[in-house]
Amino acid sequence: MRAITVEPGKPSSGRLEDIPEPPSAHGSVLVKTLAVGVCGTDVEIVSGGYGWAPPGKARLVIGHESLGEVLEAPPGSGLDRGDWVVGIVRRPDPVPCASCAVGEWDMCRNGRYTERGIKEIDGYASERYRIEPEFAVVVDKKLGERGVLLEPASVVAKAWDQIERIGARTTWKPRSALVTGAGPIGLLAALLGVERGLEVRVLDRVTEGPKPGLVRDLGATYHASSVREAGAGVDVVIECTGVGRLIYDAMQIVAPVGLVCLAGVSSGGRTLPVDVQGLNREMVLENTVVFGTVNANRRHYEAAAASLARADQGWLDRLLTRRVPLDRWAEALVRKPADVKPVIAFA
Template identity: 40%
Template sequence: MKAVVVFPLKKDSLHIEDIPEPKPKEDEALIKVIRVGICGTDKEIDEGLYGEPPEGLKRLVIGHESFGVVVALGDKAEGVKVGDKVVATVRRGDNCINCLAGESDMCLTGNYKERGIKGLDGYMSEYYTEKPENLIVIPDELSEEAVLLEPMTIAEKAVKQVFKIQERMLWEPKVAVVFGTGPVGLLTAILLKLRGMKVYAIDRTDHEDDAKGQIISKVGIIHVNSKKESPMGIIEKDKQIDIVVEATGSPEVLPEVFDLAGVNSVIALLSVTGGKFINDMDLARLNYNMVLNNRVIVGVVNANKSYFVNGVSDMARIKSAYGDVLKLFITKRIKIGDLTKDDVKNQKGLKSVIEF
């Protein structure tokens, strides 16, 4: 079967390779892949920045944003049936207290494995096997947008943790600012809109008729192009900003992220800022403002199964509230036989997916 593979830690090693079709064990399901999303993680693995092959192998099948259908079951596999549309979770925990409690995203040791990233093959292949406990059954009406479920889980986790943190006090949030209009940033903005908030989305581009512009307009998000106007101007319109989300991957925005946060607010950091950026940021002032304004900073990475389950429910709510807005996220579809290295290295549009 065809699979998209790399040699981890070797730059520009991505290629399509024929590998053996997997056979399900007695407690596993065999899933035929329908489509897989391409994301920045896949690009970074191909750049040799990180990645780890399965034990005993030199190559790694990448891809962790999956959608497929169950086509066979082992004799003892329970929880799904042949014909079910499914999305698979990504991380497999170890035996730390958090992982054993189902919170592999909060692993204490770092000895977890992740499909398509660390120690386990991913989903960019014609078939894969998995235990039913790691599969999320998808309703037929969400088949087209279900490939977005994995990035959706990061947004789900961010929003849930922000509101959980704010149980520390009486809190009625009204205004949120999201830096970054990639898939995770926009999905977070949509979830905050679902909670009835006024939401600003900040990036460095105008969006007239492109997918991002259509999504922003359809959902009722307020767009700010930071090349044309300072995000700090938001404070003049809405003096109290309750939630600030960073989802750009750029360290340059961090000073504004911290400065925009209001009294008793939460700052959620969703991206790993790459590269180097030297800024004479006044850390004493940052500390002063954090303490006197009761602010909280929380980092968010990965998501456990509960966020996948919540994501399916929220996808249905989004569809009910905003129609087929999630389908607009998929801006390029690539047949597996037509995939090129450039499709991974230089992704254009909002979300590219590989169709198997």
């Protein structure tokens, strides 16, 4: 079968090649891949800047945003032939920490987790793969290829879950939110905010292309100004860019008793002069919470699946801005100005 593989750490090593069929030891459920989404992590892995091959192997099958159809499933697995599923990315460490032991591998404390298509386990960018039933999430077939959005949606479902859990410290509930960055994560964060009845604002740099219209059609407001102009006084900020200046400004403009959720990973290597003592004073006196979030567990995947099923399907369609056939897979990793979510089509 065909698969997209790379040699982690080696730039330009990506290729489409024939690999053996997945062994039954990899999982009792056999899945035919329908589509794989592409994100910045995939680009970083293919460029040689990230990723780990499975132990004893030189190459890694990439792909962590998946959509597939069940070909084989054992009795009692909760899955049937023909079900459409998305594979969960992260696996708990072999000797689980307290979080991994209860299925919260997204909160792993010792870092010995593994991740399909990223860290030490082959991913989903092969024509077929095997998976354990507990790591396969059924999606409504009415979603069609839009189901490939479930993995990124699970990340923001976790973000909102954490916001709500932390927000339970007070009887006051947020009414407004600013999302910085209108990529797939930012747009899906805005979707889940609107579904919660919040007044949502989205900040990005572009003034043309699909992003402004996507935000407006969601019922949110689009801004191409600054954090201070777009978000002054909002109750919640979900920061999806990892840009230092935006992070700092978000901490300053959020309302008293507000929450700042950091969901964007910074590249590092850049410094920013800040008044740490002044920022500390504001945060202490205003009960501000700033926290980071990454990855998701099964509960978040299931919540995201419900959110996508409720969403306007035409709006979700517009997030899938390019559909690239498998034999031209590399084109999906070359970013274009109008891109939101490129998808590699296997079927």
